[in-house]
Amino acid sequence: QKEVEQDPGPLSVxxxxxxxxxxxxxxxxxxxxxxxxxxxxxxxxxxMYTYSSGNKEDGRFTxxxxxxxxxxxxxxxxxxxSDSATYLCAMRAxxxxxxxxxxxxxxxxxxA
Amino acid sequence: xAVVSQHPSWVICKSxxxxxxxxRSLDFQATTMFWYRQFPKQSLMLMATSNEGSKATYEQGVExxxxxxNHASLTLSTLTVxxxxxxxxxxxxxxxxxxxxxxxxxxxxxxxxxx
Numbered sequence: 001q002k003e004v005e006q007d008p009g010p011l012s013v014x015x016x017x018x019x020x021x022x023x024x025x026x027x028x029x030x031x032x033x034x035x036x037x038x039x040x041x042x043x044x045x046x047x048m049y050t051y052s053s054g055n056k057e058d059g060r061f062t063x064x065x066x067x068x069x070x071x072x073x074x075x076x077x078x079x080x081x082s083d084s085a086t087y088l089c090a091m092r093a094x095x096x097x098x099x100x101x102x103x104x105x106x107x108x109x110x111x112a
Numbered sequence: 113x114a115v116v117s118q119h120p121s122w123v124i125c126k127s128x129x130x131x132x133x134x135x136r137s138l139d140f141q142a143t144t145m146f147w148y149r150q151f152p153k154q155s156l157m158l159m160a161t162s163n164e165g166s167k168a169t170y171e172q173g174v175e176x177x178x179x180x181x182n183h184a185s186l187t188l189s190t191l192t193v194x195x196x197x198x199x200x201x202x203x204x205x206x207x208x209x210x211x212x213x214x215x216x217x218x219x220x221x222x223x224x225x226x227x
Contacts, residue, residue: 041203043118
């Protein structure tokens with residue numbers, strides 16, 4: 001079993017839809033959770049960063065962490081064609097290591 | 113803030129040659145830098161972690177003598193692929209973390225093609 005599971009997609013949605021992207025994990029020591037967006041042939045760009053459980057909102061993006069279920073989500077409201085990219089979840093344990101464990105990434109296509 | 117650059121962005125070389133890739137943190141001091149490798153449509157695979165002034169820590173299965181990492185200053189780390197072969201062709205991405213930064217910031221990546 002992988003430490004982090006993420007549906008690879010592709011996920012196709014119409015413009016304006018609400019997108020839900022998810023990751024599950026098995027290591028209860030994970031405390032920090034990140035979402036990155038990666039366009040084709042580019043480096044990942046940090047979108048959201050959360051610590052422990054709870055919600056965090058930034059513009060059209062909302063990140064949720066449910067540590068009891070070992071489940072994290074990224075919601076994108078009013079999706080745009082420019083949101084078409086691969087979305088990677090990443091997580092790490094608390095102090096002592098900054099090594100990230102990445103999901104495989106979900107490819108998202110927002111259709112105009 | 114938190115800009116990381118990589119150079120070159122593209123490199124094509126002949127089999128057997130060595131290639132050096134630079135990773136720079138432009139607006140912060142990077143106490144730790146990471147080197148990743150990514151194959152098409154796959155996630156990032158961590159190759160090694162380097163702290164300024166000390167030897168890099170390599171992940172299991174990564175050849176230290178083939179992938180030489182030097183983190184000589186707080187803003188620069190280099191990855192040298194020695195005696196490159198076609199199977200080394202990949203997308204190499206670095207990331208950096210500063211003292212006051214909890215997260216890693218990624219460079220734009222370097223695409224290596226070995227003929």
